[in-house]
Amino acid sequence: MNKPPTRLLADQKLPAALRADLLRVEQSSAHYDFTQGLARLRETLANAPTRENVDHDHGSDSGARGPAPSKPSKPTNQTIDPLVRADQASPSAHGADAQAASVSVGSAGPGPGMSANPAIDRASLSAPAATSVSTLKSLALLLGLAGTLGLGAALLRPRPARPGAETHSAPATQAPTGRETTTPLLAPASSTTVDSAAARREIELMLRLRHLLLTDPAAAYRLAQVAERQFPQGALSEEREALSVLALAATGDRERARALARDFLRQHPDSPMRAPLQKLVSEQTAP
Amino acid sequence: MAIPTLEQEPHEVVGAEALFRAHAGFVASFLRRLSVPEADVDDLVQEVFVIAHRKGGYVTGPAQPRTWLGAIALRVAQSGRRSRQRHPSALSDGAAPADTASERLDPAEQLETQRALQRVQRALDQLSLEHRATFVLFEIEGESCDNIAAALQVPLGTVYSRLHAARRRFLSAYETAEVADTAQLTPVPPLPHPRSELCK
Numbered sequence: 227m228n229k230p231p232t233r234l235l236a237d238q239k240l241p242a243a244l245r246a247d248l249l250r251v252e253q254s255s256a257h258y259d260f261t262q263g264l265a266r267l268r269e270t271l272a273n274a275p276t277r278e279n280v281d282h283d284h285g286s287d288s289g290a291r292g293p294a295p296s297k298p299s300k301p302t303n304q305t306i307d308p309l310v311r312a313d314q315a316s317p318s319a320h321g322a323d324a325q326a327a328s329v330s331v332g333s334a335g336p337g338p339g340m341s342a343n344p345a346i347d348r349a350s351l352s353a354p355a356a357t358s359v360s361t362l363k364s365l366a367l368l369l370g371l372a373g374t375l376g377l378g379a380a381l382l383r384p385r386p387a388r389p390g391a392e393t394h395s396a397p398a399t400q401a402p403t404g405r406e407t408t409t410p411l412l413a414p415a416s417s418t419t420v421d422s423a424a425a426r427r428e429i430e431l432m433l434r435l436r437h438l439l440l441t442d443p444a445a446a447y448r449l450a451q452v453a454e455r456q457f458p459q460g461a462l463s464e465e466r467e468a469l470s471v472l473a474l475a476a477t478g479d480r481e482r483a484r485a486l487a488r489d490f491l492r493q494h495p496d497s498p499m500r501a502p503l504q505k506l507v508s509e510q511t512a513p
Numbered sequence: 514m515a516i517p518t519l520e521q522e523p524h525e526v527v528g529a530e531a532l533f534r535a536h537a538g539f540v541a542s543f544l545r546r547l548s549v550p551e552a553d554v555d556d557l558v559q560e561v562f563v564i565a566h567r568k569g570g571y572v573t574g575p576a577q578p579r580t581w582l583g584a585i586a587l588r589v590a591q592s593g594r595r596s597r598q599r600h601p602s603a604l605s606d607g608a609a610p611a612d613t614a615s616e617r618l619d620p621a622e623q624l625e626t627q628r629a630l631q632r633v634q635r636a637l638d639q640l641s642l643e644h645r646a647t648f649v650l651f652e653i654e655g656e657s658c659d660n661i662a663a664a665l666q667v668p669l670g671t672v673y674s675r676l677h678a679a680r681r682r683f684l685s686a687y688e689t690a691e692v693a694d695t696a697q698l699t700p701v702p703p704l705p706h707p708r709s710e711l712c713k
Contacts, residue, residue: 231676234652247629251651254626258541262556267533287542360629 234345320439428460435469443476468499484509519522525573529566536582537562539654543583546649547590548638560589580664585645587665635693636686651676668684 234240235248264378310385431453438446450470457463467490475483542556549557564585566569571578637645647665650656650670658676663667 230658231651231673233655240684243691244684247633247687248652250626250629251633252655254630258538258558259555260537263558264530264533265536266555267530268557270559270563270565271529312688 268452443473447473524593527571574664583666632690635690639686647675648679
């Protein structure tokens with residue numbers, strides 16, 4: 227068989243139900259607690275030396291299966307070194323060691339560079355990393371979710387050029403967004419990969435913000451503040467401001483939210499987010 | 514710390530933390546599709562990246578970072594499976610694949626996605642680990658056969674043959690899973706009452 231095979235997804239001879247299922251699986255995103263995982267990895271790596279004289283082979287982890295390097299002195303908090311389990315295929319890999327690991331992780335604080343507020347980190351960082359075709363997923367999410375928000379309309383509206391708006395790079399704590407090389411989602415063909423990556427991150431942040439608004443308004447408000455810092459001139463800043471006001475209102479601080487809503491309506495009289503904010507403002511004037 | 518991209522310069526090294534930032538979700542998802550029990554996924558994700566760290570990080574080469582990590586994950590999953598076979602008490606709860614559609618707000622859509630995941634996972638479970646890894650990397654993750662061959666350090670022809678065998682097995686298993694799913698969803702018609710038969 228010399229000819230590269232075609233993916234089942236593209237094989238029109240296969241049942242549509244199968245291809246639809248594969249497409250759903252492809253577009254699904256696995257939940258993974260990125261924040262906790264990163265904190266745990268940092269803690270482990272702090273105690274696990276980089277292997278010396280490692281052969282940078284591709285695919286085999288035989289380099290890691292050789293004689294065990296001298297382990298660092300065991301820390302007093304019994305942090306485990308998962309490498310030992312993997313390298314030696316220790317029978318207790320999923321027994322007591324695993325429990326010790328979970329205890330260790332549970333007591334681990336945020337690593338350097340991470341927000342001191344775990345709620346914000348969880349909200350902003352545990353965005354599931356897209357497994358594949360993140361562009362398709364983002365589009366699906368946009369079509370499915372953002373339509374009700376007016377996000378789609380906002381994305382399609384021409385916006386005045388803002389210096390630095392598209393080239394903003396996310397801080398180090400930004401969650402991964404999936405496949406490295408993707409077709410630019412919103413940017414024109416001439417824009418750089420950085421542009422589309424930043425736009426995609428901003429979109430995913432906004433979708434998460436919207437989701438949090440329904441489930442945890444306080445976290446949504448904090449995430450909106452994070453988004454403001456990350457994308458101060460972002461293409462979706464107007465929608466972020468509106469969602470921030472709605473989140474603030476949902477937390478109970480309706481007085482301040484109304485004041486902010488009035489400001490917003492003055493600045494953005496044509497915003498697709500006008501209706502819910504107008505409703506918020508009118509609550510005050512209603513008898 | 515550089516985020517790995519396909520446009521890396523030759524011999525660029527990407528550290529474990531940068532790899533984690535870019536690919537932790539993929540590794541977790543890949544391990545789940547290799548039927549690693551949900552309770553073990555976190556531990557094995559850590560193992561994968563610690564091994565990557567001990568190997569000195571990812572160095573640009575024929576394998577891409579994702580497939581390179583996928584190959585490590587496959588070996589970690591194999592190791593974990595052997596361990597569980599030796600120590601049945603360490604068996605995990607065998608939980609179904611995690612709900613990966615948590616961001617979708619439409620419950621019907623969420624349910625349908627969950628069913629699709631279960632059907633596909635049931636079919637994947639019928640494949641050997643090597644076949645499953647090849648199938649998942651190619652059919653679901655969209656990696657090229659060249660890339661998979663480089664990561665698994667097998668000839669390209671081996672990837673083709675594994676893929677061919679995996680597809681045949683998967684399609685057969687999927688058909689069974691779909692029939693079972695349909696039968697489960699289809700309401701069973703009520704049996705005729707025995708007395709009505711007697712009255713005839």
